[in-house]
Amino acid sequence: MIQPNGTSETHTAGTAKCLPTVTPGETFWQTQKDELHDHQSTEQLPEHSDIVIIGAGYAGVGTAYHLVKDHPDAKKSITILEARGACSGATGRNGGHCRPDFYGHIPTYIDRAGTEAAAEIAEFEIANLKAIKKIVEQEKIDCDFTLARSYDVWCNEEVAKKAKAVYDRMTTGDFPHMDDVVFYTGERAEGMCGVKGAKACASFTTGTMWPYKFIMHLVRLILAAGVNLQTHTPATSVEADPQGGYIVTTPRGKTHAGKVVYANNAYVSGVLPQYRKNIIPCKGICCRITVPEGTTAPLLNDSYINRTEDNVLSYLIPRSDGSIVVGGAAAVFRSTEDQWYDNVDDSILIEVAKDYYNEYMQETYNGWEKSGAKVDKIWSGVMGYSYDSNPHIGTVPGEQDQFIVAGFNGHGMPVIWLASKELAKMIIDDVKFEETKMPRLFQTTQFRIDRALNGKVEDGDILGSGKFAATRP
Numbered sequence: 001m002i003q004p005n006g007t008s009e010t011h012t013a014g015t016a017k018c019l020p021t022v023t024p025g026e027t028f029w030q031t032q033k034d035e036l037h038d039h040q041s042t043e044q045l046p047e048h049s050d051i052v053i054i055g056a057g058y059a060g061v062g063t064a065y066h067l068v069k070d071h072p073d074a075k076k077s078i079t080i081l082e083a084r085g086a087c088s089g090a091t092g093r094n095g096g097h098c099r100p101d102f103y104g105h106i107p108t109y110i111d112r113a114g115t116e117a118a119a120e121i122a123e124f125e126i127a128n129l130k131a132i133k134k135i136v137e138q139e140k141i142d143c144d145f146t147l148a149r150s151y152d153v154w155c156n157e158e159v160a161k162k163a164k165a166v167y168d169r170m171t172t173g174d175f176p177h178m179d180d181v182v183f184y185t186g187e188r189a190e191g192m193c194g195v196k197g198a199k200a201c202a203s204f205t206t207g208t209m210w211p212y213k214f215i216m217h218l219v220r221l222i223l224a225a226g227v228n229l230q231t232h233t234p235a236t237s238v239e240a241d242p243q244g245g246y247i248v249t250t251p252r253g254k255t256h257a258g259k260v261v262y263a264n265n266a267y268v269s270g271v272l273p274q275y276r277k278n279i280i281p282c283k284g285i286c287c288r289i290t291v292p293e294g295t296t297a298p299l300l301n302d303s304y305i306n307r308t309e310d311n312v313l314s315y316l317i318p319r320s321d322g323s324i325v326v327g328g329a330a331a332v333f334r335s336t337e338d339q340w341y342d343n344v345d346d347s348i349l350i351e352v353a354k355d356y357y358n359e360y361m362q363e364t365y366n367g368w369e370k371s372g373a374k375v376d377k378i379w380s381g382v383m384g385y386s387y388d389s390n391p392h393i394g395t396v397p398g399e400q401d402q403f404i405v406a407g408f409n410g411h412g413m414p415v416i417w418l419a420s421k422e423l424a425k426m427i428i429d430d431v432k433f434e435e436t437k438m439p440r441l442f443q444t445t446q447f448r449i450d451r452a453l454n455g456k457v458e459d460g461d462i463l464g465s466g467k468f469a470a471t472r473p
């Protein structure tokens, strides 16, 4: 087995070894690598850059894009350091679902922080989807983007009733976006969504895409605008330079930065150890299912979040080539913590869940029984789970000119585009977080850092009850 960072040492959150594995396992999305995948703009690292971004995933590339496109007059020199190939982290290995959360987690945030704070998150995610559609059109990005409907499906009677209660609560609250949600119960549910035994389902507007193609197109644009990309160059430490700015160390030498942006998601604590209890690398699985040539299966137009009778949750998107990308199944591997929690090894699958999707389409969808659908490719990926389920964005508390945009909890697609746009304003114009359009709960604060550092793992959201994660300042 290939060990993370090419070593046999442990690599848990908060240690210098919290780095991506050298060689990730294959994923469908990267079957054909982009010619810029292993790009190094210059043979040597630049001596100095105004801004060094750590991580070339959605957050790192998105931030660089907004820095150069929204603030061209600032003329900042920008270097991105990427530990592996470009977009080889979670963004290049995910489910391709760009699905705002209209009401699923929102009640939790209402209870924790009030209606206004919760509504900010729902509205921000919907705004992200619209902004992504716009940028895909504007930059003519070939990434299979669709604006579709998404079905939330519940097959367990009891849980379906709870979901209906949440829907009722949300529609009577002050949430204009709920106008887009349609909820079905009883016999109509299965007929509407096509999922066997559905007791309830809801549909609303969502997006799907090929994330690797989306990001690699942006990479091409930012390189043309002068950004220096250094793949296969992990940042191993960041230290304040007594002369001003920061010294970033890599195995290829040191580079000096005026400002540093930590966009390395699950691995952020490898260079920012104060986040070791806040953002934990957690593995997930995803696969591509195909139907053999000559066989047909009912067309799926919509994307899905399916919860089967035993409450195993899967996210699913249909693709225009007739294949399906589906992942999740966390409930299947949750109890085997060593296989997913505080684990960065995406060179191997999650053993206990690797067969879960073998007959998924046949067992889940009406009309697919004789389709012969089978898993064509399956892979794992590493997400940055946070103690209180919210990302950490903004100025690193107690530090000057250091910014973080990380901890997306397996839900970064409808968040990162505008988060990186707003962060770019903070970096260039010294705009305060409170003056940006970001949801207040996304701000990284000393309170959040300390709450996780001093709290018990079992009181946080990742492995526990969420009791302590819910405490307010």
Ligand SMILES: Cc1cc2nc3c(=O)[nH]c(=O)nc-3n(C[C@H](O)[C@H](O)[C@H](O)COP(=O)(O)OP(=O)(O)OC[C@H]3O[C@@H](n4cnc5c(N)ncnc54)[C@H](O)[C@@H]3O)c2cc1C
Residues within 6 Å of the ligand: 018, 019, 020, 054, 055, 056, 057, 058, 059, 060, 081, 082, 083, 084, 085, 086, 087, 088, 089, 090, 091, 092, 093, 094, 095, 096, 097, 098, 099, 233, 234, 235, 236, 263, 264, 265, 266, 267, 268, 270, 271, 283, 284, 285, 286, 315, 327, 380, 381, 382, 383, 405, 406, 407, 408, 409, 410, 411, 412, 413, 414, 416
């Ligand atoms: C299996 C799976 C399925 C998912 N499905 C979905 C989905 O359908 N919808 C959704 O919204 N979200 C999904 N997600 C989550 C989503 O992919 C992430 O929220 C999002 O991609 C995070 O983007 P990022 O740029 O912050 O992180 P990443 O894409 O992980 O980028 C971080 C980058 O930093 C690099 N790096 C790390 N440490 C260092 C270092 N020290 N120096 C230099 N570089 C470093 C990494 O190699 C990586 O390229 C899924 C994730 C996984 C793993």
